[in-house]
Amino acid sequence: MILKHMLNQLSPLDVAFQALADPTRRAMVERLSRGPASVSELARPFAMSLPAVMQHLALLEGSGLVVSEKIGRVRTCRIEPRALSLAEDWINARRTAWERRLDRLGDYLEELKNNGDDNASGT
Amino acid sequence: MILKHMLNQLSPLDVAFQALADPTRRAMVERLSRGPASVSELARPFAMSLPAVMQHLALLEGSGLVVSEKIGRVRTCRIEPRALSLAEDWINARRTAWERRLDRLGDYLEELKNNGDDNASGT
DNA sequence: ATATCACTTAAGCTATTGCTTATCTATTTG
DNA sequence: CAAATAGATAAGCAATAGCTTAAGTGATAT
Structure with missing residues (x-):
């Protein structure tokens, strides 16, 4: 059985606005607008587990709003203005x-x- | 018992971005950016029930992105640029x-x- | 080598979202 | 007045979002 949600692919605009809809993710974008940060630096201000932060981050990366690069064991994130x-x-x-x-x-x-x-x- | 979500009031920015996160609501904003429309005019392009459209509209009004005025039995909606x-x-x-x-x-x-x-x- | 650090993955749980149908209330219009 | 029109309200339901804890992986320090 083919489900409806498997058919409609989300546009870049959809995922971008969806990413910005969450206060935590907007706070992360705000933090990154002041300069790059590691995952744990990004997580520090929030009263939630690291996996929760990583899920937000995954969504931000999926939307293209944030890009990251892992060097050694630390992943450095920065915002993508375009x-x-x-x-x-x-x-x-x-x-x-x-x-x-x-x-x-x-x-x-x-x-x-x-x-x-x-x-x-x-x- | 006091639930957590009863405490944290959402900021105007929260509700605005949340409103814009849904493709249907963005399409409604797009429609209204070309001029005012009644509820049924707004609903026409969408393959969903009128109550569904009204719920989207309620959210858009709650966010301040859209204002409306009811005259007789027709409610006319327009977008609020601010x-x-x-x-x-x-x-x-x-x-x-x-x-x-x-x-x-x-x-x-x-x-x-x-x-x-x-x-x-x-x- | 082994312990620690910085992330990563997986599974599960609850609240919210985006719909639906059914019913109801006002306004026109015939 | 009766019937159609335009919208409003309520209840319910499946899917998604946003967490959680537990258990990895691989890099660095002791």
Whole structure:
């Protein structure tokens, strides 16, 4: 039997926003925005087990928001700004689309007002 | 008995990112970025029941990303750009923090290179 | 060599999420 | 008024998310 969730592959945007939805993961991104960190450094501020932190990290890496490299026994993590841009740009596009729409509406109403008196007898 | 999840109140940023994490809700935001829509207009593109759409809508309104007004029997929804900015600005702040950090590092390495020959005997 | 450190993997458990159907309440419209 | 329309509320259910503990693995220090 083929399950529904096996069919629909998630887009990069899906996984990025899903990764950012969790407060712990956003705190990890915030920490990494100030510079690289090892897994245990990343884990230290949180009141949760290391495996829990690793699961968050796995999701962040899966989304491309974070990349890491293991040297010896320590894995160093850093943030990938281009994956952040992806989400940022999506929001920006929707917000500016709305604002442009408001501007056009404003212009139209302005035009109506200005043409009001010299158009009153025009028809 | 007091449950843990009854204590921790979610921040505006939490609910905003959580709202944006779902593909259906992002599609609704995308639709609304092109102009206001009624609940059934919003629901039409999706292969799910109206109550399901209403639950998504409730979450979007709870996050402040969408506002709505009911006139007669139709509720008209529109997007609230300032709530979008909240999430957008959070991402932007982290991304630019990282990029500034990289720039400073680049400047430092550049400086090391330029001072290399006239500093070789300097100490 | 062996103990410690830094992670990693696996399994399991609970709360939440994203749906569903069924039922209900207001507003139009005929 | 009766019937259709637009939305709202409630209850329930399967899948997922976010943890936990226990038990690895491989690198480094004693």
